[in-house]
Amino acid sequence: MATDGGTDAPDADRLPDEAVLDELFATIESRKAELPEGSYTASLFTHEKGENAVLEKIGEESTETILAAKDDDLDELTYESADLVYHLLVLLAMKDLDLEDLRGELRDRF
Numbered sequence: 001m002a003t004d005g006g007t008d009a010p011d012a013d014r015l016p017d018e019a020v021l022d023e024l025f026a027t028i029e030s031r032k033a034e035l036p037e038g039s040y041t042a043s044l045f046t047h048e049k050g051e052n053a054v055l056e057k058i059g060e061e062s063t064e065t066i067l068a069a070k071d072d073d074l075d076e077l078t079y080e081s082a083d084l085v086y087h088l089l090v091l092l093a094m095k096d097l098d099l100e101d102l103r104g105e106l107r108d109r110f
C-alpha cells in the first residue's frame with residue numbers, strides 16, 4: 001500500500017468506514033491537482049503513459065481478483081478488490097468523472 005504523500009489525507013482511525021470511498025476519491029483528486037512528488041497516484045497523472053498504466057493495472061487487478069475468488073481466498077479477494085477499486089477511481093478522475101457519476105448510474109438501476 002502506498003504511503004500518504006501529503007497532509008490532506010484523513011486520519012484513518014477516525015474516518016467512518018462509510019466515508020472511505022469519498023475520502024479516497026477526494027485524495028485522488030487532490031493528487032491530480034497538486035501532483036506532489038513521491039506520490040504513486042500523482043505519478044499516474046503525470047506519466048506520459050499514465051492512462052495506459054492505469055488500464056493495465058485494472059486488467060491485472062481484475063485477473064488477480066478473479067483468481068482469488070476461484071481459490072476461495074477471501075483475504076486475497078478483499079485485498080485485490082481494494083487495488084481494483086483504487087485504480088478504477090483513478091481512471092474515473094483521469095476522465096473527469098467522479099463518484100457522483102458512478103452513484104448516479106447505480107442509483108438509476110434501482
Ligand SMILES: N=c1c2ncn([C@@H]3O[C@H](COP(=O)(O)OP(=O)(O)OP(=O)(O)O)[C@@H](O)[C@H]3O)c2ncn1[C@@H]1O[C@H](COP(=O)(O)O)[C@@H](O)[C@H]1O
Nearest residue numbers: 001002003004005009024027031038039040041042083086
Ligand atoms: N489505495 C491506494 C492504493 N492501492 C494500491 N496502490 C498502489 O498501486 C500500486 C500498484 O499496486 P500493486 O498491488 O500492483 O502493487 P505492486 O507492489 O506493484 O505489486 P504487484 O501486483 O506488481 O506484484 C502500488 O504502488 C500500490 O501501493 C495504492 N496507492 C494509493 N492508494 C491510496 O491513495 C492515497 C494517496 O497515495 P499516494 O499515491 O502515495 O499519493 C493513499 O493514502 C491511499 O489511500
